[in-house]
Amino acid sequence: MKRNVYLNMKPVAQAREIFLQAFDWVALAGTEQVPTADSLGRFTAGPVFADFSSPAYHCAAMDGYAVKASDTYGASDERPRLLGLGDQARPVNTGNPLPPGADAVIMVEQVHLPPEGQAIEIRQAAFPWQHVRKVGEDIVSQEMLLPHHHVMRPADVAALMQAGVFRLEVLQRPRVTVIPTGSELIDWRDAENTQPRPGSIIETNSLFISGMVSQAGAQASVTERRPDEYELIKDAVTQAVESDAHMVILNAGASAGTKDYTVHVIKKLGEVLVHGIQAMPGKPTILGRVRGKPVIGSPGYPVSAWVCLEQFVIPALSLMQGQAPSEPETVQAVPARPLASRLGQEEFIRVHLGRVGPNIVATPLKRGAGAITSLTRADGVIRIPANSDGAPQGEPVIAELLKPAEAVERTLVIVGSHDVTLDILADHIKAMDSRIGVSSSHVGSLAGLMAIREGRCHLGGTHLLDEDTGDYNIGYIKKYLPGTPVRLVTLALRSQGLIVKPGNPKGIRDFGDLARDGVVMVNRQGGSGTRVLLDYHLRRLGIDPAGIAGYDNEEYTHMGVAVHVLSGGADVGLGVMSAARALNLDFVPLMEERYDLCIPEALMDDHRIRVLLAVLATDRFKQAVEALGGYDVAPMGRIHALPEMD
């Protein structure tokens, strides 16, 4: 039943080779002459030779007196010598030309001026060419100063100017025209300050694409948006390839839908080199050529577009600037979870990366091609080859870095329960030491304890109610972390309760109301502290979960629960007050619970943990947490006694 609408999908590597081989990129770019003074960041078109020598004449390298060295021979402390001013010794400042006959300079600090003022006294001989910068000492006329395709740095600019090279032949900056297409798009300028209506999408891909392209050294220009109409898109492409643009990128419409015209337009005007790549995300990528220029159909989902840009557009822009495409820095990383992948397509999995003990741990982010935050939050990318069905947990794989390797080394890895205060905490940690990054994965309290046990994180947030003792977390730590000494540090007490619609139209007051007819709930995932709390109270009240509408609908964060209530997907969910407040929802407080940070004993001296603990002690952080509402910060930073464990 399943049909492949792409005629001939190509593996990423093959598609890249086809595309990069299809053009003479440097010739496509062409050259131009610019004032050397304006050439910073440009690439030389050919080797550059000096026009002048530098220095252009023998000159003083110091402030002092120009002399003939042979006049000074024999001078010593015992036999000081006088040199006649204006005759044997002439004052020079640094950079002054050496007067005729002089071949050395004596520094002003080494000269005594007798009161008569007609001579200088020296007590040391000068050697020939002492403190003299000779003609051509730095640059010799006609020598090669820079090779071709060399990027101009500040010192290169200055050196060429010193060598009399005032105009420079450079490669043209690549010019890229971006054409946004799609009838559903609205301009962000029109969307400002109003939530987009269902069916309309704020067009931000053109900003994303032109940003990527300009960071790769090109000039991007974005055309007006085109609706999904074949003729209009064809006209836009025709206009773009007839302009001075070197490359054209159409955004969206590259897929196989009924309104996806890109492939037809390129086929009509030129040729399609690649239609579809065996990649996830990124599949609906089109690579084509029209009138000798590359025309690219980039997918509409931002992460798909990112794959298309990273794999094809950016390497091409490098080649247009005479540079080999850069290879990403890589590290060996250990997946914190199994990374399943579909056979037959290469998968680009965005991951958090952070060093925990001997390993760099890779925690996968959201998979969806639409999840732009999986790019903003990613530290790296793990590529699962097309012939693999995934990478198992714990076995090292290669991760391509999106951040410097040292940033990964300095990242604090938090895995566990989600709380809004963790984001605030991360920001305050960065304020205290800007080098520390925080990567936070929300998997629930229990999964966080497991991550600590397996050395996959530095700490986790946890709020697991111990049904026997009524205390929090300690019982679970005894049970699940018997061999891992940890400290338990309280972040805050927080108010748990029912998040309901404004005005609480269904009159929901307590757990019992969840089972009422006509009430739909949204739940948290198993293993989360909030779920444990819910299940405990349902059991206590003898309520059967099977009778609760929406019990199986799980979200992974408090905010996810709140959004679900706000959007009408549910009437109620259990969560923290701050989430309700953030979205102007109503909140029925039910109980106060303790939210702790669980930190391995062995890490208590780690610099990042010390900074974290220092932040917990600041008034500024306490105030920021209190301002969220629903938190009691009095016990913040308290360390709990844990029973002896071995």
Next chain:
Amino acid sequence: MKRNVYLNMKPVAQAREIFLQAFDWVALAGTEQVPTADSLGRFTAGPVFADFSSPAYHCAAMDGYAVKASDTYGASDERPRLLGLGDQARPVNTGNPLPPGADAVIMVEQVHLPPEGQAIEIRQAAFPWQHVRKVGEDIVSQEMLLPHHHVMRPADVAALMQAGVFRLEVLQRPRVTVIPTGSELIDWRDAENTQPRPGSIIETNSLFISGMVSQAGAQASVTERRPDEYELIKDAVTQAVESDAHMVILNAGASAGTKDYTVHVIKKLGEVLVHGIQAMPGKPTILGRVRGKPVIGSPGYPVSAWVCLEQFVIPALSLMQGQAPSEPETVQAVPARPLASRLGQEEFIRVHLGRVGPNIVATPLKRGAGAITSLTRADGVIRIPANSDGAPQGEPVIAELLKPAEAVERTLVIVGSHDVTLDILADHIKAMDSRIGVSSSHVGSLAGLMAIREGRCHLGGTHLLDEDTGDYNIGYIKKYLPGTPVRLVTLALRSQGLIVKPGNPKGIRDFGDLARDGVVMVNRQGGSGTRVLLDYHLRRLGIDPAGIAGYDNEEYTHMGVAVHVLSGGADVGLGVMSAARALNLDFVPLMEERYDLCIPEALMDDHRIRVLLAVLATDRFKQAVEALGGYDVAPMGRIHALPEMD
């Protein structure tokens, strides 16, 4: 006798601490609001929270049909099910909002359309929320998206726009005013196409400084040049600190000369924090504060200015952008020569770096603070601490990288005789493989062979005449490289002769003329092939070097010799025709000699050497060498039989 005119010179590290502690840099920068669409590369002023959720509504993640999942339960290949179009199944494209009641999407590829057209046929059940992007799946309203002082990347811009954050509070871009001072300076615009007259200096430091500053993320503006007059400089500084500039840099006039007013001006208008640093180059650095703004007196020599910028200005600009000053990447490197340094000052030695076998070899470049090419050619910097008198040859030291580490790994290290064709060769190697850099040190043929023996280079150029056999190089290799199997590959035959002034005014015809009264020569350094050649012929002719004027005046390159003749420092020098031609000098050819490349056998399979050998085989390179004049390229690439050695 020596007097220290600086009141209180500071070690670099201490000066840096004083300066960086003296300002609240982020507060100095201040914040401003910009459209998020224009925020690429800017730094967030505070944490950024989402205004909308994204998606803002449940929407289709695929092209297909929106359905209610429960309507599809039970469908299978055996029991296909029909869903009424427009009622149970509604067509949706990717991104469309889910119609009311629908909670799943079936992909268009998995649907069969019966000819009647009133229904779709499915053979598989849909699960709830299948192919649906739920409200807030990517971004939840009010969640923290970015921390403070985060640099905006393309994905960040797009994410904030999706989250309804259309305007963004960012740190202001640092604004730096550069004031060039010095009466001897001429504007490069006035210098274009004319060699500067003695005494005038083309002002390029302002370009260098503003280039450095703008690459560090700041906006530089350069004022008019000011002559060395106290009042004019004071006015310029006053004007600059009263403008909206965050920082002011005066260039030159920071030294202790009679016309160096910077320190007096800063003292008058504000306070001097540091006057003079214990650094070489960079000593005459002044760090001050005027009306709460940093005012810096930067030294006039380009490499000194570079030290001042790298150590003080760039770190300050990082702090103004909320970033910790970046620490340079370092490698362990082995000095190819002893690096002497004066006690009491930290020395910044610019070096070539390249991996040769197990070591990264550091070959020092020109030491002079005026040698801007020591920056353009440098791969790294070795810092010799103030309490050390240097680093011995062969013992590993730390080098700070100016290039990526992988570029150092790919550099071809050539040490030996100088020939103009080596520069052309380097350029052609880069043309064949843009990843290969070439670092070339000119130490003479014999020193090159020593470098090969000691594993300090990949190859060397050599043209050492064997007086016994009349052959080139082989006898020397037998003598000096007995345990190092090498290959000898001819680059070219080249014409050696006498470089003389245009018209040969002294009528110089052969070696015998060098000893004539009134003839002054310029020589090459000992160990160079050209020097060996000269000394051989002088001995043969029974001429005593002591009787030759200028015999002790040594230059390290052919071009250096030619420049010396051109500038009138000598009448004649022995060298190659291409050097004479480049400067329009006359040339008296005396003999043809063989210039070979000596390459260790073990490296013949190294990729870089293979590329080099491939270049020797190209017509393009042969033609480029022939065009220089004085070269016979017929034997280029020929490999010479070497006697058995062990």
